[in-house]
Amino acid sequence: MDTTQLLKGVLDIAVLAVIRDEDGYGYDIVRRLRAAGLEDVGDASVYGTLRRLYAAGLVSTYVVPSEGGPHRKYYGINDQGRTTLDADRQTWNHFAQRLGALINPESATDSAPTSGGIK
Amino acid sequence: MTSISIDPRVDAFAAEVRSRLGDLGPEEVTELTEGLEADLAERLDDIGDLGDAAAYASELRESAGLPAQGAHIPAVKTSREWWAERRAQALAFSQRRGVAPITRFLVALRPVWWFARGFALFLCLGAVGVHLNWLLPADVLGWIALAAAVVLSVQWGRGVWLGSRFLRILKAAVSVVAILVLLITIPTALNRLSYDPYSSASSSGDSYEAPVPEGLRMNGENVQNIFAFDCSGAAIERVQLFDANGKPLVLEDADENGLLTRDSAQGTQTYLKARTDTEQGPIFNAFPLSTVTTTIDPDTGAVSTPTPIPSAGTPGEAQQGTAVRPFERARPLPGCAITPDTPAPAADAPADETPAKPTP
Structure with a gap:
């Protein structure tokens, strides 16, 4: 299965999830997503998603100058972003449970998918 | 935080990405690419490769929910954009290999058009009281009016005296009217000249037909x-x-x-x-x-x-x-x-x- 297509649908919630506890700059967020198992995620896809989340008012940004190099743009989740993340998590869990039950006929309970399930 | 050294590849890549986003407007480009160099430099450190800038730019657009390059909003084009496009198309056509010499020839003839437009404007003035002697001014005032009309038209042609939007609209209107006036006047004048070169201004405009001599004549x-x-x-x-x-x-x-x-x-x-x-x-x-x-x-x-x-x-x-x-x-x-x-x-x-x- 082409996971890049699946990623498109869930990248918002994935990005929100990796900055839920700690703010991050662009490539840092990419790195966190890959470390979480989303190895096929593209840099530009993440940056574009961040831009879209910012435009939707779900994240805030700030620029941090760096010594001797280009400054970095940091992203942090805000309250609205957390609310959205909670809602999206419930939607995803519900969806994953149903889909798991559909495609795993022998057992609908032993394979609840996690965020690492998508690779 | 790792220290960042700017690699020329990063600068080139970032410049390429920004140019490919150029149609989105400067604000959007800044929002999309702020901190881009830092991210690219870190990626270069990490992976050793930046990939394809064009693909990067289109991926950035798509994930940000922005239209693909060149594929956006043809339906909500403003009339100004539409005219600009037509003008660009016409310009491109005029510069084609076979057309360019004709274009240069016509461009050389532009002063003739400026004069003709001024003359047509003067003829229009004849309709509002300037005395005409057939197609020429009948008095000093008329000659002054003709000179003023020609000067105005030539100045417009040279791109001056067009300071306001009103003047530009007026120029376009005068040009259209001038073409109509010339289309009517030129054939009439040619007809008259070819038929009756000695016709004086005193004769009325409808005397185009030859007075056919009646009866038996000898020596006129x-x-x-x-x-x-x-x-x-x-x-x-x-x-x-x-x-x-x-x-x-x-x-x-x-x-x-x-x-x-x-x-x-x-x-x-x-x-x-x-x-x-x-x-x-x-x-x-x-x-x-x-x-x-x-x-x-x-x-x-x-x-x-x-x-x-x-x-x-x-x-x-x-x-x-x-x-x-x-x-x-x-x-x-x-x-x-x-x-x-x-x-x-x-x-x-x-x-x-x-x-x-x-x-x-």
């Missing part, structure tokens, strides 16, 4: 009357004349009374009168036509009845005068005996029989 003047002499030189009282097609040879159209107007002098008016006392109707090709003279009272303007003119020919016409012959006898033709009593063989007369000027 109407023949007053015709007198026939036979071979021996004797006058013929009544002769019928026809042209080569058998049409009766007539002097000119008579009025409803069968009269042709001739001299008028000192209260008298002389007419020629055709024979109307026939069953065939008026006969206009029997010469000489007899003469009728009326006298007009200079005080009352009353017209007297026709009075017979003293006959110089043979008496016999009681009601009407006989036209005065220029001479009683013509010179005899070679081979003809001078015998006035002998009927002349008129039908056999040579074609070059022109005894004398028939002018009365």
